[in-house]
Amino acid sequence: MxxxxxxxxxxxxxxxxxxxxxxxxxxxxxxxxxxxxxxxxxxxxxxxxxxxxxxxxxxxxxxxxxxxxxxxxxxxxxxxxxxxxxxxxxxxxxxxxxxxxxxxxxxxxxxxxxxxxxTRFAVAMSEPDAGSDVAALRTSAVDDGDHFVVNGQKAWCTGASVPGAMIAIYVRTDPDAPRHRGLSLLLVDPASPGVEIRRTPTLARHILGTNEVFLTDVHVPKENLVGPLHGGWQVMLSGLDVEKILMSAAYVGTAQATLDEALAYARERRAFGRPIGEFQSLAHALADLQTEIDAARLLSYRAACLLAVGEPCTREGAMAKLKGSETYVSAARWGMQVLAGHGFSTESVMSFRWRESIVATISGGTSQIQRNAIARSMGLRSY
Ligand SMILES: Cc1cc2nc3c(=O)[nH]c(=O)nc-3n(C[C@H](O)[C@H](O)[C@H](O)COP(=O)(O)OP(=O)(O)OC[C@H]3O[C@@H](n4cnc5c(N)ncnc54)[C@H](O)[C@@H]3O)c2cc1C
The missing domain is CATH 1.10.540.10 (Acyl-CoA dehydrogenase/oxidase, N-terminal domain)
Structure with missing residues (x-):
């Protein structure tokens, strides 16, 4: 494989x-x-x-x-x-x-x-009232000569406050166009006057950090427009394929490491005179997990290979993201069960895995949204 x-x-x-x-x-x-x-x-x-x-x-x-x-x-x-x-x-x-x-x-x-x-990049699509329904975003950018004036609020922007960050912000440049049309992508320097970044307290993902970004009369030079004016939806969709595939690969890695840690513990920890991994109920759960992880890995690399040769991969990317994220959640849940009390201690790496896993089926598009995309690719009108 x-x-x-x-x-x-x-x-x-x-x-x-x-x-x-x-x-x-x-x-x-x-x-x-x-x-x-x-x-x-x-x-x-x-x-x-x-x-x-x-x-x-x-x-x-x-x-x-x-x-x-x-x-x-x-x-x-x-x-x-x-x-x-x-x-x-x-x-x-x-x-x-x-x-x-x-x-x-x-x-x-x-x-x-x-x-x-x-320099590193953060991306700001989501807003307090535009998550799964990202085309509902309202942050506006008004043409003002050689720059745009940007006003609005972004939510959940990962890594916006790390040193050297530039934020790729999706904005509405044509308020009168149908909602998927009047969007554009601007690169915004977080040090610009009028940008305020506030860390959002979260269950995990504290290394890069998740942030709200407030924009008040921010002047963004026109040379920071990426892609066509009002053509931001297409730009965003191409980025989402990349995001789903990269995240699916990351989930495969986290799920595999989680399983490896549970497996090592199951071999060492003894109960009733034998390693707990010899109890069939745990052995089968771990066997199922490895099977799920291998399936997730295959989906992830299939999608990556399609993207690499420029083939359409929206459906395959959605499948990879869905399977990878749900497998990570399930690996962390089983990991906690195998480690039992030792996992529940916040000193355990497993408790960290479990905390981190929760977001996998949410960020980058929820599992429901991935299923909608897959169903639509099958000719079903799923909302
Ligand atoms: C840690 C973290 C990091 C993030 N990083 C970024 C980032 O860097 N940049 C960025 O732009 N965004 C980021 N996000 C935002 C993320 O993409 C959104 O949280 C996600 O798209 C879901 O939006 P929401 O939270 O507003 O949930 P909502 O859209 O309000 O959804 C709530 C529930 O309704 C369900 N639902 C909604 N619509 C449908 C539908 N049509 N069919 C079925 N079910 C539906 C959802 O699946 C979910 O269960 C991040 C989020 C988190 C938690």
């Missing part, structure tokens, strides 16, 4: 596994999460390994890699934690959108800094 990985891709996977063991093992990720620390040095180390330039063309200073390489890294980093995987993969969601839709001047201005680890 290696999808014909090249020697380079296998080496990349091994390097990433070693990186997690040495630099960000799950225990350290848990401590960062508890302290709400963003380890900037982690991002710098990834840049030094060349991981941040991987998917960009050589002509722009990149390594001519692609989504499969990103997925391999997201999966391995997911072994540390979902948030660590997103420290890496999250920046590529707007980063690859910029590559596809941005102008040469924008590539030159932002991508070199991103590859060097100086």
């Amino acid at each position: 290696d999808f014909g990985l090249t020697d380079e891709q296998r080496l990349l996977r091994e390097t990433a596994r070693e990186f997690v063991t040495k630099v960000c093992p799950p225990e350290r990720a848990k401590a960062w999460d508890e302290a709400g620390t963003y380890p900037a040095e982690l991002f710098t180390a990834m840049a030094e390994l060349g991981w941040l330039s991987l998917p960009f063309p050589a002509a722009l200073g990149g390594d001519d890699g692609g989504i499969v390489e990103l997925c391999l890294l997201a999966e391995e980093l997911g072994r540390a934690s979902l948030d660590i995987a997103m420290c890496y993969a999250g920046t590529f969601i707007p980063g690859l959108t910029l590559l596809r839709w941005g102008s040469p001047a924008q590539h030159e201005r932002y991508l070199a800094d991103m590859m060097a680890g100086r």
